[in-house]
Amino acid sequence: MMRSAAMSRRAAGLSLAAVAAAGGLVACSSSSGGSGAPASESQAAAGGNYTIWDPYPQHDKSSEWVKLLETCGTQAGVTVERAAYDTSDLTNKALLAAQQGNAPDVLIVDNPVVSTLAEAGVLTTTEENKLDTSAIAPNLLAAGQSQGRTYGVPIGANTLALYYNKEVLKKSGVDIASVKDWASLTGALEKVKASGKKGITFSAIGTEEGSFQFLPWFWGSGAQLTKLDSPEGVSAVALWTDWLKKGYAPNSVINNTQTTSWQEFAGGEYAFAENGTWQLANAEKVGFDYGIIPIPGKNGGTAPAPTGGEFVGIPVQKDTARYATSQKLVACLTNTGNSLTTTTTLSYVAPTEEVQTKQVAQNPGLKVWVEAVKAAKGRTSDDLGTKYPRISEPMWGAVQAALSGSKSPQEAMTGAQAAAAQ
Numbered sequence: 001m002m003r004s005a006a007m008s009r010r011a012a013g014l015s016l017a018a019v020a021a022a023g024g025l026v027a028c029s030s031s032s033g034g035s036g037a038p039a040s041e042s043q044a045a046a047g048g049n050y051t052i053w054d055p056y057p058q059h060d061k062s063s064e065w066v067k068l069l070e071t072c073g074t075q076a077g078v079t080v081e082r083a084a085y086d087t088s089d090l091t092n093k094a095l096l097a098a099q100q101g102n103a104p105d106v107l108i109v110d111n112p113v114v115s116t117l118a119e120a121g122v123l124t125t126t127e128e129n130k131l132d133t134s135a136i137a138p139n140l141l142a143a144g145q146s147q148g149r150t151y152g153v154p155i156g157a158n159t160l161a162l163y164y165n166k167e168v169l170k171k172s173g174v175d176i177a178s179v180k181d182w183a184s185l186t187g188a189l190e191k192v193k194a195s196g197k198k199g200i201t202f203s204a205i206g207t208e209e210g211s212f213q214f215l216p217w218f219w220g221s222g223a224q225l226t227k228l229d230s231p232e233g234v235s236a237v238a239l240w241t242d243w244l245k246k247g248y249a250p251n252s253v254i255n256n257t258q259t260t261s262w263q264e265f266a267g268g269e270y271a272f273a274e275n276g277t278w279q280l281a282n283a284e285k286v287g288f289d290y291g292i293i294p295i296p297g298k299n300g301g302t303a304p305a306p307t308g309g310e311f312v313g314i315p316v317q318k319d320t321a322r323y324a325t326s327q328k329l330v331a332c333l334t335n336t337g338n339s340l341t342t343t344t345t346l347s348y349v350a351p352t353e354e355v356q357t358k359q360v361a362q363n364p365g366l367k368v369w370v371e372a373v374k375a376a377k378g379r380t381s382d383d384l385g386t387k388y389p390r391i392s393e394p395m396w397g398a399v400q401a402a403l404s405g406s407k408s409p410q411e412a413m414t415g416a417q418a419a420a421a422q
Helices: 004-012 016-023 041-046 064-076 087-099 111-119 138-144 166-172 182-194 208-220 231-245 258-266 277-283 320-334 336-345 353-362 364-375 385-404 409-420
Strands: 049-054 079-084 106-110 160-165 198-201 270-276 290-293 310-313
Touching (some): 049 064, 049 320, 064 079, 064 320, 064 336, 106 320, 111 385, 138 310, 138 364, 160 166, 160 364, 166 182, 166 270, 182 231, 182 270, 231 385, 231 409, 258 270, 258 277, 310 320, 320 336, 336 353, 353 364, 385 409
Parallel strands (some): 049 079, 049 106, 198 270
Antiparallel strands (some): 160 270, 160 290
């Protein structure tokens, strides 16, 4: 049974604070489509218009993505009316639309937002709508789960790894195969600096981008988000702080976004840059030979990096007769047959092993990203849900304080844990 009545009660109580919190989680006007004026069961069965909201305004009507939306609509016997928004704007609009009883039929949102919408009663579960998630990698699916329920299907994932400049490492006498843990990476940075080149650049800005880039080191230390000031968590802050003190990383990382840190790397002086799958196209334009390795854990292995990417979900509707068609649309967008096209178009690693294998066969350079995605985890996983933003903000503040020298790593993380616990 659908939760339309429960949704009406909960969505009516959504606060602007919830809107702001969801909008801070970081990745066209809506037409009067199906959700604005619910059709009767007979009208739904006969076709009609179904709205899909997505966070891909860069893909216009001529793109493969929009063509797929239209194809899925045709196969479901309906006309798709698509609206594309900036990621933060989409979250706010989805929450407000739910308050007004005017949610789209299908909603595609950044994975950390799923728990916010789910806990607000905006989304139906995959169990309710019989969406098959059996082939999805569990670590990717976890980003769309809250209190034991799943609220959508991941359309793909991206994550972080280390890009490296082959020429800089060669001149510095560094064998990339030797970089397997924090100690060997730091040793490589020491050699790079001694050769007159620059070590590593990343984003430690005081926003969610900073937390996103810090998490592989935090999780790679063995730390948990519920205990920011653990010895492991403090060691991750100390790693970055020591790199700045020794000149292995520039002071600019404090204000760097992922874009500006990439620009530093693209200049050709840096040995390493922490960045994401989305920079692959830019990497081909840098003018020097580059490689990619997973971010190493403190004691070796691949550190869990946070997953980026979106989930496709079905918002709660007053007219439950619409769900059957919405389910067809979601199933079409996420099925194995279309996944290769979708993830290639959106520059993602597929959420299923079958399609990941096909991606690597087409582009062997994606192998390292597939490995990184397999080790990745969602920021709201471990049932953190809407607690995550209250942890992330003091965490990025602590990193900023330690890097700027205003607090020691221990003091910074002790303060962050106290703030997160409030």
